[in-house]
Amino acid sequence: MQIPTIAEASNLIHKRKLSPVELIDACLTRIESVDASLNAFITVTVDRARQEAIEAEHRMMKGELRGRLDGIPIGHKDILFTKGVQTSAHSKHLKGWVPEGDAHVVRSLADAGAISLGKLAMHEFALGGPSFDLPWPPARNPWDTRRFTSGSSSGTAAAVAAGLILGGTGTDTAGSIAAPAALCGVVGLKPTYGLCSKRGILPLAPSLDHVGPLCWTAEDCALLLEEMAGYDREDPASAKRAPADLAVRAEENVRGIRIGIASDWHETEHPVTPAVKEGLDRAISVWTEQGAHVDQVTMPRLEEYRATCFVILTAEAYSVHEKALRSNPSDFGEQLRLRLLLGATLSAADYVNAVRQRRRLCMATAAATADVDVIVTAGAANGAPFMTDVPRWGDLEKPGFYEPFNITGWPSIVFCSGFGIDHMPVSVQIAAKPFMEHKLIQLAAAFEKATNFRNIRPRITNGQARAFC
16 A cells, blocks of 8 residues: 555545555554564554554444544654553653553544554653663664664654654654654654643653654644644643644645744854755745745854753753652663753752743744744754764754754744755754744645655665665
């Protein structure tokens, strides 16, 4: 079976031209065939998925489908609670732990008919990785299994890129949806802070944590987000806002949208490769030809966002894990232990000063973007590195393009904008003002329709993935 998008599969299911059982079985067969070389899954729930597919097929035959996600195969990052299914955070510390209930977004997607095929690999507790001293190996990049996926939502990005699932969930504290989406060539959507409930999700840094979808297209991300979003009175950070009919925005034109480009970010502060610059220029050209307006903007320096995010993230992460780290340090991988212990070196004054700086950066960001609707940046400065070349401290060693939108809580989307000379994906990121996810969908979908990159999939043969199909 050719790998469909969520929108394509949904249309076929609603027309009774595609069996949910056949779709789920095709994905399970693909998992069995290629996941040994990708390590995208920690747990595959074969029997449960097949039973839910049978139930979806019965609803299809009776004309009682729940919506556009009914019968669609997805997966969940192994940091989201799943009732009756191990939730490990890719850590020895939680190996074998089975929650008694679902995360809010897991239940919302299940109620919409989406079928989970299991739990997906990640960086340990969304911070430590890639690590080789854990119960499960790190996920591999489907475009070249010798290369890095980035993280921490590594398994979700790898599984979507390889067509093992049609969409999945990820979390993002400092680029953990955006970075793997960029390196694996999929679409990752980090919603506005609070738009999706975090109840039932293991925290990393609560004031920075987001949960959102990763899919093959912008429209597919919109379809998942429509079900994931919504107010939850049991989550104190939950916003009383919800996007309405996001997926239809994929059909709207971009005429009149005001785009800001912070050229200093990718030209001076965090220089990008020629392939990344070409992809960024390609996207701008598509949008301007379709009537969008582009202007230069001067933003605060990336290093200011990175330093502020680093202090808040490490301080909050240490407070979350301090008790377990002190009592059972051997339960954690070396990478995570070292990164968590950075938080122990910070004082209360360090944290308070970072929170104050965060407020200043939020105000400065709003002022710098007063005359535009969105900010466009590179998705990553380069393509995926080889696993052997990943720095010990990972993305903590240098500023990235993601921290500004975790600090501000603004929504952002990352999508494939082309390929480098090594045949690895390069990507673009768009960020919008709070609760303006529809503009992200409009722009990303417009680019996808104007180019052919969504028709290019990785081909995995004998455990290697270095060619297109």
